[in-house]
Amino acid sequence: MNISLLLAANSIAFGGLLFLLSAGFSLIFGLMRIPNLTHGSLFMLGAYFGVSLIALGLGFWPAAIVAAFGVAVFGGLVERLLLRRLPGAELAQVLVTLGLSFMIADFSLMWWGGDPISIDTPRALRGATFVAGLGFPTYRIAVIMIAVIVAAALWALLDWTRLGAMIRAGVDDPEMARIVGIRVSRLFTIVFSLGAGLAGFAGVIGGPILSVYPGLDQDMLPLALVVVILGGSGSLIGSFIGSFVVAFLYNFGQAMLPELAYVVLFLPMLVVLVVRPEGLFGRAAP
Amino acid sequence: MASEALLLADIDAFFADSHVLHRVSFRCGEGRLLGLLGRNGAGKTTSMNVTVGVLPPRRGRVEIYGAAVAGRSPEAIAAQGVALVPQGRRIFRSLSVRENLAVAARKPRGGLPLLWTLDTVFATFPRLQERRDQYAGTLSGGEQQMLAIGRALMSNPRVLLMDEPSEGLAPQIVAEVMATIRRLKEQGLSIVLVEQNAKLVFDVADDIVILNSGRVVIDATAAELKSAGTDLHQHLGIY
Ligand SMILES: Nc1ncnc2c1ncn2[C@@H]1O[C@H](COP(=O)(O)OP(=O)(O)O)[C@@H](O)[C@H]1O
Ligand SMILES: [Mg+2]
Numbered sequence: 001m002n003i004s005l006l007l008a009a010n011s012i013a014f015g016g017l018l019f020l021l022s023a024g025f026s027l028i029f030g031l032m033r034i035p036n037l038t039h040g041s042l043f044m045l046g047a048y049f050g051v052s053l054i055a056l057g058l059g060f061w062p063a064a065i066v067a068a069f070g071v072a073v074f075g076g077l078v079e080r081l082l083l084r085r086l087p088g089a090e091l092a093q094v095l096v097t098l099g100l101s102f103m104i105a106d107f108s109l110m111w112w113g114g115d116p117i118s119i120d121t122p123r124a125l126r127g128a129t130f131v132a133g134l135g136f137p138t139y140r141i142a143v144i145m146i147a148v149i150v151a152a153a154l155w156a157l158l159d160w161t162r163l164g165a166m167i168r169a170g171v172d173d174p175e176m177a178r179i180v181g182i183r184v185s186r187l188f189t190i191v192f193s194l195g196a197g198l199a200g201f202a203g204v205i206g207g208p209i210l211s212v213y214p215g216l217d218q219d220m221l222p223l224a225l226v227v228v229i230l231g232g233s234g235s236l237i238g239s240f241i242g243s244f245v246v247a248f249l250y251n252f253g254q255a256m257l258p259e260l261a262y263v264v265l266f267l268p269m270l271v272v273l274v275v276r277p278e279g280l281f282g283r284a285a286p
Numbered sequence: 287m288a289s290e291a292l293l294l295a296d297i298d299a300f301f302a303d304s305h306v307l308h309r310v311s312f313r314c315g316e317g318r319l320l321g322l323l324g325r326n327g328a329g330k331t332t333s334m335n336v337t338v339g340v341l342p343p344r345r346g347r348v349e350i351y352g353a354a355v356a357g358r359s360p361e362a363i364a365a366q367g368v369a370l371v372p373q374g375r376r377i378f379r380s381l382s383v384r385e386n387l388a389v390a391a392r393k394p395r396g397g398l399p400l401l402w403t404l405d406t407v408f409a410t411f412p413r414l415q416e417r418r419d420q421y422a423g424t425l426s427g428g429e430q431q432m433l434a435i436g437r438a439l440m441s442n443p444r445v446l447l448m449d450e451p452s453e454g455l456a457p458q459i460v461a462e463v464m465a466t467i468r469r470l471k472e473q474g475l476s477i478v479l480v481e482q483n484a485k486l487v488f489d490v491a492d493d494i495v496i497l498n499s500g501r502v503v504i505d506a507t508a509a510e511l512k513s514a515g516t517d518l519h520q521h522l523g524i525y
Pocket of ligand 2: 330331332373449
């Protein structure tokens with residue numbers, strides 16, 4: 001298998017992972033206008049929860065789901081207890097979420113130690129699957145499929161359910177939504193928890209590919225930022241396509257221009273920010 | 287006094303430090319239509335905001351069918367059966383027409399029959415049915431007003447507040463809106479109709495309250511005011 005094909009296959013899998021991470025970031029930023037800088041930490045926390053749950057004897061998938069649930073609850077508490085008190089104060093939100101991410105990093109270092117921990121690929125998904133005569137790592141194909149399923153489910157939730165319409169109404173005009181009887185604050189907690197849970201889930205799913213280590217949080221957060229800026233905040237399709245674009249830039253940049261990997265990654269973001277601030281798929285602010 | 291659908295008593299309300307409502311009191315009897323008049327800036331919208339819980343009053347009582355609601359959240363007050371057609375319509379622009387109605391759907395209180403559903407709102411406003419899948423932001427002003435009324439009705443309210451529903455609409459559409467209001471009144475709904483245009487209100491109202499600079503200056507039945515030939519110009523500006 002030639003090297004760029006392998007890179008491409010890995011990029012697609014990494015893109016799937018990035019989508020699981022950044023969909024929540026995008027929803028939280030697009031719908032609630034909260035720049036959640038703990039998002040990378042939630043990813044890492046999910047991965048560490050997964051490690052501990054697997055050590056306790058849980059299977060990989062149950063551990064992923066329980067870890068996602070745990071991170072969702074943690075995210076919900078952060079929203080209820082902290083961010084709830086800072087409506088519209090974006091600078092305060094940035095500082096609080098940034099401070100929290102440092103605290104999570106410290107706590108994780110204390111609890112899980114400083115060495116990288118790898119998560120074993122689930123047994124059924126080890127090895128390669130042959131597509132058109134080419135062998136691809138089975139686990140990475142599974143990651144892509146999970147990302148596609150989650151994307152479809154999120155899209156259906158937001159666009160096709162009454163709950164989704166209520167969330168969008170709460171974004172359009174929160175005060176009017178409350179007058180109509182919609183419990184906007186509860187919906188925002190749900191959105192935040194959902195985004196956090198997805199990030200935690202992604203952390204476990206990413207474990208067999210990335211492993212878990214101190215600093216994973218700060219490695220992932222910028223990627224989510226780039227995805228959301230490229231794709232447009234609040235746009236699911238934007239996050240989806242942006243995730244794959246970023247994964248390709250990141251993987252190929254590291255392989256071909258390792259000294260300039262971050263330039264390859266962030267330059268397109270700067271260009272988009274200047275030329276089309278709403279992102280490639282975002283709607284301009286009304 | 288259980289026949290009181292809505293009661294405001296001795297309301298003081300502020301925007302930051304500016305004192306906007308001064309001891310405002312008025313009531314809307316069950317099944318009656320109260321016309322709330324006053325010139326621009328008199329405090330009509332503020333009274334509505336106090337009623338729906340968006341602006342908690344600094345003092346005074348708000349009661350819905352005898353239940354004290356002052357200081358409670360807008361969601362809780364909506365659950366008491368209060369619906370608002372706000373000034374400026376404030377439909378959810380990025381939702382479809384159908385979604386605007388669906389998000390407001392609520393069963394009536396106390397197991398009463400379900401009067402308003404998507405179907406009955408569409409039957410009342412056929413234009414909305416035609417545009418059901420369109421984004422609400424693309425509707426004309428008149429259609430948006432119909433949607434705002436439909437959205438309020440979807441909660442099957444027992445008190446309907448309408449804040450200047452004729453504002454900015456062409457005369458034939460105003461006539462349509464007024465006909466709708468008449469029909470709702472005939473169905474027994476208790477309605478507060480806020481207007482600057484006194485003529486529109488006197489045609490349909492049972493009772494009239496006039497606000498001036500945040501104070502109630504007239505509180506009477508429409509019949510009394512008509513027979514007394516009270517000169518309202520000083521309170522309402524020129525027509
Ligand atoms: N958001 C606001 N901030 C500060 N003052 C306001 C605000 N809205 C209204 N006011 C003031 O409150 C008073 C009453 O306004 P309002 O209730 O909107 O009047 P009306 O609906 O009768 O035209 C006015 O003097 C207006 O200047
Ligand atoms: Mg007004």
